[in-house]
Amino acid sequence: MPKYTLTVNEKKQTVDVDAGTPLLWVLRDNLGLTGTKYSCGEGICGNCTIHVNGKAERSCVINVEDAVGSSITTIEGLAEKHDHPIFKTWIELEVSQCGYCQPGQIMTLAALLEQNPKPSRKEIDDALNSVLCRCGTYQRIRNAVDKLVEEGQ
Ligand code: FES
Numbered sequence: 001m002p003k004y005t006l007t008v009n010e011k012k013q014t015v016d017v018d019a020g021t022p023l024l025w026v027l028r029d030n031l032g033l034t035g036t037k038y039s040c041g042e043g044i045c046g047n048c049t050i051h052v053n054g055k056a057e058r059s060c061v062i063n064v065e066d067a068v069g070s071s072i073t074t075i076e077g078l079a080e081k082h083d084h085p086i087f088k089t090w091i092e093l094e095v096s097q098c099g100y101c102q103p104g105q106i107m108t109l110a111a112l113l114e115q116n117p118k119p120s121r122k123e124i125d126d127a128l129n130s131v132l133c134r135c136g137t138y139q140r141i142r143n144a145v146d147k148l149v150e151e152g153q
């Protein structure tokens, strides 16, 4: 099998997988970064969202070979590096229910706030609307986002 060297959470890691393996599987199965979740596998639900060069991307539809040379950040990297205010607000407002979709919600929001610390309601909705939550935590997510934006985080 071919070898691919990826930069994940600022560390270079080499994996030995078939060409065309989704990045999601590499993160979870080869690198043990199971914070990134599998749900639809088709780029629809947003639960597998990570950052690729600072942009929110769906890791289930990125082939491993296309990730070589990019800077990849997972929820573990976000948690480690930044002590990000999103985590504090999420805990304070008890946003999560089962938690399964939350890494995707948080990674999507973190990318948005990084690019635009004061997004409009429409920009927030456009970014988060397609990240699905089976538990229906949408109102709590909205409250948390409003608090973060108000506080200029
Ligand atoms: S698992 Fe990737 S978008 Fe649903």
Ligand code: FES
Pocket: 096, 097, 098, 099, 100, 101, 102, 132, 133, 134, 135, 136, 137
């Ligand atoms: S918190 Fe359960 S799927 Fe969103």
